[in-house]
Amino acid sequence: DGGITQSPKYLFRKEGQNVTLSCEQNLNHDAMYWYRQDPGQGLRLIYYSQIVNDFQKGDIAEGYSVSREKKESFPLTVTSAQKNPTAFYLCASRSVGDHYGYTFGSGTRLTVV
Amino acid sequence: GQQVMQIPQYQHVQEGEDFTTYCNSSTTLSNIQWYKQRPGGHPVFLIQLVKSGEVKKQKRLTFQFGEAKKNSSLHITATQTTDVGTYFCAGGTSYGKLTFGQGTILTVHP
Numbered sequence: 001d002g003g004i005t006q007s008p009k010y011l012f013r014k015e016g017q018n019v020t021l022s023c024e025q026n027l028n029h030d031a032m033y034w035y036r037q038d039p040g041q042g043l044r045l046i047y048y049s050q051i052v053n054d055f056q057k058g059d060i061a062e063g064y065s066v067s068r069e070k071k072e073s074f075p076l077t078v079t080s081a082q083k084n085p086t087a088f089y090l091c092a093s094r095s096v097g098d099h100y101g102y103t104f105g106s107g108t109r110l111t112v113v
Numbered sequence: 114g115q116q117v118m119q120i121p122q123y124q125h126v127q128e129g130e131d132f133t134t135y136c137n138s139s140t141t142l143s144n145i146q147w148y149k150q151r152p153g154g155h156p157v158f159l160i161q162l163v164k165s166g167e168v169k170k171q172k173r174l175t176f177q178f179g180e181a182k183k184n185s186s187l188h189i190t191a192t193q194t195t196d197v198g199t200y201f202c203a204g205g206t207s208y209g210k211l212t213f214g215q216g217t218i219l220t221v222h223p
Contacts, residue, residue: 035213040122040215041215042119042201042213042214042215042216043156043201043203043213044213045210045211045212048210059114090155090156100158100161101146101148101158101159101160101161102146102148102156102158102211103158104155104156104157105155106154106155107155
């Protein structure tokens with residue numbers, strides 16, 4: 001079955017540490033996205049990538065970094081510069097020109113302790 | 114930048130009552146998408162509207178796109194307990210970026 005896999009499901013991090021969230025898709029989708037979800041604020045775009053080796057900042061990119069070395073993979077690093085990293089992180093993908101919307105992964109819940 | 118506002122933030126209904134959530138964009142959209150997120154889950158794509166004034170139905174769900182392509186609504190007829198969750202609209206621009214509304218959390222009391 002095709003889909004998006006995010007790992008881990010839950011992640012705990014100490015303040016001052018960087019952490020990388022994994023996102024892998026086998027849908028052959030061109031575009032991939034990272035969103036952050038906080039209660040009452042909907043989904044906010046962190047970074048997105050339309051093609052391999054290229055990515056753009058979203059609305060809240062500060063304190064985050066990404067890479068897109070393979071079509072299937074779009075990992076997100078939450079750096080120590082992110083002031084409030086505790087949140088639910090969602091990865092999504094879609095095929096450029098696709099009229100069927102985004103396919104989301106099941107998310108990673110990051111807690112800073 | 115583009116903003117998408119969604120109201121109400123919360124809606125509590127008795128099973129069998131109707132439910133509507135509204136979405137308004139600060140700019141003209143190329144399309145609008147709707148998603149449903151069950152409690153503890155991830156957003157799942159429901160539908161996309163592209164044409165001005167477009168109306169689409171999925172069983173008890175009716176989706177509308179405004180004539181000016183700046184607003185949209187989702188109406189659920191005779192809600193069921195399986196309808197609980199958060200409903201998001203997302204406005205799309207011509208260059209492919211989606212901006213999500215804050216979502217409406219629907220609770221259905223049996």
